[in-house]
Amino acid sequence: MLEAALLALGASIFTATSSICQRLGAKETKHGPGFSVGILLRLLRRPIWLLGIASMIAGFVLQIVALHYGGLAIVQPILSFELVLVFAYLRVVGKRAVRRRDWFAALSMVAGLALFIYFASPTSGHDGASASSWWLAGSGVGVVVAIAVAVAYFQSDHQRTSSSRRAAAMGVATGVTWGFVASIIREFGSRLDHGLGATFTNWSPYVLVAVGLIAMVLESNAVSAGSLAASQPGFTIADPIVATILGIVFFDERIRLAPIDLSVEVTAALLAAVGAIVLSHSPIVSMSET
Numbered sequence: 369m370l371e372a373a374l375l376a377l378g379a380s381i382f383t384a385t386s387s388i389c390q391r392l393g394a395k396e397t398k399h400g401p402g403f404s405v406g407i408l409l410r411l412l413r414r415p416i417w418l419l420g421i422a423s424m425i426a427g428f429v430l431q432i433v434a435l436h437y438g439g440l441a442i443v444q445p446i447l448s449f450e451l452v453l454v455f456a457y458l459r460v461v462g463k464r465a466v467r468r469r470d471w472f473a474a475l476s477m478v479a480g481l482a483l484f485i486y487f488a489s490p491t492s493g494h495d496g497a498s499a500s501s502w503w504l505a506g507s508g509v510g511v512v513v514a515i516a517v518a519v520a521y522f523q524s525d526h527q528r529t530s531s532s533r534r535a536a537a538m539g540v541a542t543g544v545t546w547g548f549v550a551s552i553i554r555e556f557g558s559r560l561d562h563g564l565g566a567t568f569t570n571w572s573p574y575v576l577v578a579v580g581l582i583a584m585v586l587e588s589n590a591v592s593a594g595s596l597a598a599s600q601p602g603f604t605i606a607d608p609i610v611a612t613i614l615g616i617v618f619f620d621e622r623i624r625l626a627p628i629d630l631s632v633e634v635t636a637a638l639l640a641a642v643g644a645i646v647l648s649h650s651p652i653v654s655m656s657e658t
Contacts, residue, residue: 372438372492373485375430376446382427384453389420391591431550432557440615441490441623444550444608445481451604451644452477458652466652473646480640487632490612493621495558501618509548509610513586516541520593535594539602542590545583546603547610551618552576600648605641 434443452474459466520537556572567573590599615621623633 369438369442369490369492372434372442373446375434375437376443377449379427379430379434379443380447380450381453382423382430383447384450384457386420386423386427387450387454388457389416389423390587391596392416392420428553432553432560435550435554435557436560437492439490439492439619439621440550440554440611441488441621442485444547444611444615445484445640447550448604448608448640448644449477449481451600451647455647455650455652467650469646470650470652473643473650476643477640477647478643480636480638480643483636484633484640487629487636488623490615491622493615493619495555495619497555497618505548505551505614505618509544512544513541516544517586531594532598533594535590535598536602538586538590538593539599540606541602542583542586542599543602543604543606544610545579545586547607547614549576549579549583550607550611551614552579554615554619597649601641601645604644604648 431443431447455470455474516537520534520541552572552575556567556570556576559567559570559572587603590602593599612621612623616623624630
């Protein structure tokens, strides 16, 4: 479990770098109020955004290795530590004073994640799930994402959707999709033990690329739709929740469910979620968008 935790922490460093670079690239790219697939092509012309993609790939590699040593229920919550790293990075380069509540929010996230992992003590489970299970999960994720996109861009004849609503809904859609991507990475990583032939005759690498591209399009629209304060909670909270559920259902991962353990786990998860929401509203984070 220690190896998985350290590798996941390393992956979160790369994903934090990716997040900063992609946001800078998206901020410089014109984007209207509607959903756009072509935004990805425009972002490909931005060197800073490409650096973000390189960092994302490096994070993926470490995530694959981390999931070889541990399950989704430990790796994905640690990856959500990315927000604290983004905050720390913006604090250093922004040279702005930190409000007391921002420090408490950062400490709340760190403490919540640490307590959840310690008391949940997730097991790594086993490899693989049935094809019908994957179809069911993929369909469920697709429905949730479709609903979130509809909420983001549905508008009545008299009122347009606000940028905060678009960003928040697209943030949830992105987080849910990345959580599903993590479960596919887990499947893909388990195939590597059987050699390249078994790996690339399996469906997982091809679905991973396809769903990964969908997640990138959703994230690009989320960061362009509105403020980070609106979109980031969806990224940070939905991803580990979906990944942990899929880890338990697909890979037979287990967490402690004794009453005292479960009560601490729920409290810790809420502590981390509240910290993520408050930290997303920090002026230091908001400064990166101006």
